[in-house]
Structure formats: structure tokens, C-alpha cells
Amino acid sequence: MRNLLFLSILTFLISSCTVVRQGEVGVKRKFGKLNTNISDAGLISYNPFTTTIIKVPVRTVNQEVKLNLPSKEGLTIESEISILYSIEKNKVPFILEDIGTNYERVLIMNVFRSAAADVTAQYMAKDMHSGMRGQIENQIKDRMHESLLERGFVIEKVLMKSIQLPIELSRAIERKLQAEQEAQQMQYVLDRERQEAERRRIEAEGTRNAQMILAEGLVREIIELRSIEAFRELANSPNTKIIITDGKTPYLINSQKD
Incomplete structure (x- = not known):
């Protein structure tokens, strides 16, 4: 007992x-x-x-949603979005009293669907798949924050994790990106060819200037001195050689004056 x-x-x-x-x-x-x-x-x-x-x-909650979003041109975009939110601790009793324990389904999701549709309807479908995605996310978050902050909900982030564009639009975007890449590659090739042509021009100009300087420095006295030096080198050589001269210079040089 x-x-x-x-x-x-x-x-x-x-x-x-x-x-x-x-x-x-x-x-x-x-x-x-x-x-x-x-x-x-x-x-x-x-x-x-x-x-x-x-x-x-009251910690940060991650709510993932799959939703069809409208675009400015009237297309339907399949998306998967994460909503990161938290609840202000001091407002929990009032949330339970006004909304109940199903506050996420009753309030947060309805506000999200309305805000997301209003924002994406202002953008083209391709914008959701480009660098403007961050701007769209921030606008959805701001709209939700305005509607839910007074009720005790803090919207921290709205993240568009995946966007599924219509097949034809996806192919068009891929073709455009490919064309842009090819244009960039062609521009690179053209720039490289221009640089190479400029290098050759500078090289040819340098060679021409060097030849002009050399030609201006070859006066008759220098030519005769070089000829005598060459004659001495031939004379010191043990090999048999034949030297043609006019009696004045080691080599046949036109020494007549105009």
C-alpha cells in the first residue's frame, strides 16, 4: 500500500x-x-x-516554402524560398491570445505570399535569376517586416534558394550569356592583335632608326680604317689568300671624288 x-x-x-x-x-x-x-x-x-x-x-526559425510567383510579363515562376524569422519574447502571450499556436500558418505565411506576389510582379522573370535577386529578397523582407513587426514577429531574412524559369526563357538566357562570352573572347583577341601590331611597329621603327644612325656614322675615314684592320687580320692568317687592291686601299673601294 x-x-x-x-x-x-x-x-x-x-x-x-x-x-x-x-x-x-x-x-x-x-x-x-x-x-x-x-x-x-x-x-x-x-x-x-x-x-x-x-x-x-523565440530563436531564429527557418520556414521553407515552395511557391509559384508571378512576373511582370505574366509568367509563372516556380520558387523555393526560406523565411528566417524570430518572435519577440515579451509579446508571446499576446500572440497566443490573438492568433493562437498556428501563427505561422495563419499569419506569417499569408503575409509572405501577398508580399512576394506584389514584389515579383514588378520584375521581369529574368531578373529573379540575375543579380537583382538580392533586391527582390530585401523588398519582400521589408514588406513582411512592416506588417508583422507590431505583432511581435521579426523578419530577419528572405532567401530565394531556387528559381525555376520557363524552359524557353531559360534557353534564351543561356544563349544570351553564351553570346556575351563569345563577344568578350573576340574583344580579347582583337586587343591582343592590336598590342602585337603595336609591338611590331615599335620594333620596326627602332630597327630603322638604328640603321639611319649607323649609315650617318659611316664616313669615308671610318670605312678605310675598318678596311685596314680587316687587311691586317687577313695578313696574319696562315691560309693562302688573294687580295684585290687598287694600290691605295686593301679592297677595291671607289675612291674617286665627285
Whole structure:
């Protein structure tokens, strides 16, 4: 009998306690009425016959949504979007009282669908697949933030994870990107050819200037001196040689004056 009584008391004590984890808050509801006092993480005791504990996450929540979005030209774009949001802790009791525990489906998702459709309808379909995606995400987030902040919801980020464009539009964008890449490649080739032509021009100009300088420096006295030096080198050579001269210079040089 004593063991049975002990087990009954132990069972009652266990059933009258609950644990609120980190990132959550607990709100007591007694006889259907919410208590505005919030219980932070830890062990909470309560009367299970009269009271229930509602646990609400106040950490950042990631809600993923698949949605068909309209574009400015009237196309339907398949998308997968993540909504990162959190709840202000001090407004949790009022959220539960006004909306209930299904606040995500009742409020957040409806506001998101409306804001997303309004924003994407102002953009072309290709914009959602380009660098303007970040701008679209920020506009959706701002619209949701305006509608939900007073209700206790903080919209942190809206991320367009994937965008599925119509097949023909996707092919058109791919062809355009390919054409742009080919144009850039052609421009690179042309720039390289221009640089090479400029290099050859400068090289030819340098060679021409060097020849002009050399020609201007070859006066008759220098030519005769070089001829004598060459004659000496031939004379010191042990090989048999024949030298043609006019008696004045080692080589036949037109020494007549005009």
C-alpha cells in the first residue's frame, strides 16, 4: 500500500513538471486563460489538472516554402524560398491570445505570399535569376517586416534558394550569356592583335632608326680604317689568300671624288 502511494505521488510530481529548453519560452494557461508572465528555459512546475504549459520558440526559425510567383510579363515562376524569422519574447502571450499556436500558418505565411506576389510582379522573370535577386529578397523582407513587426514577429531574412524559369526563357538566357562570352573572347583577341601590331611597329621603327644612325656614322675615314684592320687580320692568317687592291686601299673601294 505504501509503495502504491509512493508511486502515485511520484507520478503526480513528474506529471506536474515540464522543461523549457534553450531558445523557448513557456506560457501558462489556467482554465483557458493565459498568464502574461513568461517562463524562461528551465524546469517549470504546474498543476496538470488546471494548467497547461505552451512552449513557443523565440530563436531564429527557418520556414521553407515552395511557391509559384508571378512576373511582370505574366509568367509563372516556380520558387523555393526560406523565411528566417524570430518572435519577440515579451509579446508571446499576446500572440497566443490573438492568433493562437498556428501563427505561422495563419499569419506569417499569408503575409509572405501577398508580399512576394506584389514584389515579383514588378520584375521581369529574368531578373529573379540575375543579380537583382538580392533586391527582390530585401523588398519582400521589408514588406513582411512592416506588417508583422507590431505583432511581435521579426523578419530577419528572405532567401530565394531556387528559381525555376520557363524552359524557353531559360534557353534564351543561356544563349544570351553564351553570346556575351563569345563577344568578350573576340574583344580579347582583337586587343591582343592590336598590342602585337603595336609591338611590331615599335620594333620596326627602332630597327630603322638604328640603321639611319649607323649609315650617318659611316664616313669615308671610318670605312678605310675598318678596311685596314680587316687587311691586317687577313695578313696574319696562315691560309693562302688573294687580295684585290687598287694600290691605295686593301679592297677595291671607289675612291674617286665627285
